[in-house]
Amino acid sequence: MKQLDDAAAVIAFDPAVFEILRHPQRTVETTFPVKMDDGASRIFSGYRVQYSNARGPYKGGIRYHPAVDMDEVMALAFWMTIKTAVVNVPFGGGKGGVTVDPKKLSLGERERMTRAFIRSIDDIIGSKKDVPAPDVGTGPEEMAWIADEVSRLRGVADPGVVTGKPIEAGGSEGRNKATAQGGMYALQAIRAAGDVPSPARVAVQGFGNAGQWIARLLAEGGDLVVGVSDSKGGIIKEDGLDVAAVTSHKEATGSVAGFPGAKTVTNAELLTGERDILVPSALENQITAENAPRLRAKLILELANGPTTPEADAILRERGIIVIPDVLANAGGVAVSYLEWEQNRTGAHWPESEVLERLATIMSEATVAVRERALRYGVDFRRAAFILALERLSEAIKSKGWV
Numbered sequence: 001m002k003q004l005d006d007a008a009a010v011i012a013f014d015p016a017v018f019e020i021l022r023h024p025q026r027t028v029e030t031t032f033p034v035k036m037d038d039g040a041s042r043i044f045s046g047y048r049v050q051y052s053n054a055r056g057p058y059k060g061g062i063r064y065h066p067a068v069d070m071d072e073v074m075a076l077a078f079w080m081t082i083k084t085a086v087v088n089v090p091f092g093g094g095k096g097g098v099t100v101d102p103k104k105l106s107l108g109e110r111e112r113m114t115r116a117f118i119r120s121i122d123d124i125i126g127s128k129k130d131v132p133a134p135d136v137g138t139g140p141e142e143m144a145w146i147a148d149e150v151s152r153l154r155g156v157a158d159p160g161v162v163t164g165k166p167i168e169a170g171g172s173e174g175r176n177k178a179t180a181q182g183g184m185y186a187l188q189a190i191r192a193a194g195d196v197p198s199p200a201r202v203a204v205q206g207f208g209n210a211g212q213w214i215a216r217l218l219a220e221g222g223d224l225v226v227g228v229s230d231s232k233g234g235i236i237k238e239d240g241l242d243v244a245a246v247t248s249h250k251e252a253t254g255s256v257a258g259f260p261g262a263k264t265v266t267n268a269e270l271l272t273g274e275r276d277i278l279v280p281s282a283l284e285n286q287i288t289a290e291n292a293p294r295l296r297a298k299l300i301l302e303l304a305n306g307p308t309t310p311e312a313d314a315i316l317r318e319r320g321i322i323v324i325p326d327v328l329a330n331a332g333g334v335a336v337s338y339l340e341w342e343q344n345r346t347g348a349h350w351p352e353s354e355v356l357e358r359l360a361t362i363m364s365e366a367t368v369a370v371r372e373r374a375l376r377y378g379v380d381f382r383r384a385a386f387i388l389a390l391e392r393l394s395e396a397i398k399s400k401g402w403v
């Protein structure tokens with residue numbers, strides 16, 4: 001809400017539109033029992049927030065994490081509303097989650113829990129209504145179960161009810177790397193504007209889907225990935241990490257920690273080290289008023305959602321550190337989700353080259369539009385992205401006669 005206020009302070013918006021955007025349209029909290037492997041039944045809490053469908057069906061991922069609660073899901077659903085408007089895909093914003101540590105579930109328990117959660121929200125999702133996708137703790141496997149559960153419940157195949165599916169279950173080529181690839185396109189367009197050397201020294205916080213791919217793509221593009229981390233710790237190698245080898249090490253051991261030849265560091269050290277580019281790719285609220293004065297990066301590419309607190313954001317602005325904000329930087333994920341949904345609507349399957357070409361167009365148009373607002377209003381890229389989104393949301397809300 002602070003981010004929305006900041007953007008609205010720059011340019012006059014109809015207060016009625018603003019008021020609509022301050023509130024989610026629908027919040028749903030469910031509890032559902034799941035049979036665990038030991039035969040006992042356990043109750044889980046699930047959430048789905050449908051923030052806005054002003055620009056199209058609600059769209060947003062499903063998160064499995066022990067810290068998931070209604071507040072977090074609501075914030076994430078709001079950001080999805082902004083993000084789909086920034087990249088101009090015909091969706092609104094939503095998000096969902098289950099309060100659980102998925103690593104503590106067996107494969108069978110994870111599947112039964114996913115299916116039970118979907119049954120608990122089946123009446124509010126649909127390819128023309130609300131389209132979930134992966135987020136932290138979920139991936140293609142869960143998406144395939146969701147599509148299957150919905151088709152069983154309704155007796156019709158409707159693969160577009162969820163995106164981020166495996167290729168063989170109606171997924172799109174390029175979806176696995178889409179978020180990072182979209183971040184690369186935004187970075188390429190903006191990096192020249194700052195004093196960022198090439199090759200750049202890069203640190204990536206979080207080594208899941210988004211983090212692994214961005215590390216790989218940056219290294220392939222000639223940058224030096226000197227540090228990465230995950231929830232179990234971080235590693236630094238000043239002359240550059242072999243990203244493929246770190247990925248294999250994580251697959252084998254469950255963490256990047258202990259990678260041979262690298263120095264072990266805490267997440268705090270990883271963030272504040274001497275780097276040109278910092279890529280937060282883990283969770284919210286990692287860059288705070290406490291560590292922002294000590295960050296030594298020239299540019300921050302926010303692949304995670306909400307990694308920077310509003311207080312930290314003000315400090316970074318003052319310090320002249322360029323921030324490519326989450327609502328632009330990680331929008332490649334939802335952009336390719338849109339392309340997957342589009343393919344599902346017609347039964348098409350595009351080659352990866354076509355998907356990436358379309359993604360590049362979507363991301364470069366969005367980045368150009370954000371930069372244009374930043375120059376026009378003399379603001380940072382985050383406020384510029386919010387202004388762009390507010391313009392598009394206002395038009396949609398007014399054209400529908402909601403105000």
Ligand code: NAD
Nearest residue numbers: 136137179206207208209210230231281282304305330333
């Ligand atoms: P993921 O579950 O695949 O990976 C998350 C990673 O973060 C893991 O490596 C985990 O160990 C690490 N992590 C967790 N807590 C940490 C901590 N305190 N310090 C350091 N590392 C920590 O999730 P993901 O899909 O890669 O998503 C990561 C971020 O990117 C989230 O904020 C998500 O909302 C955002 N995002 C993802 C996508 C996507 O398509 N995957 C799209 C848009 C935004």
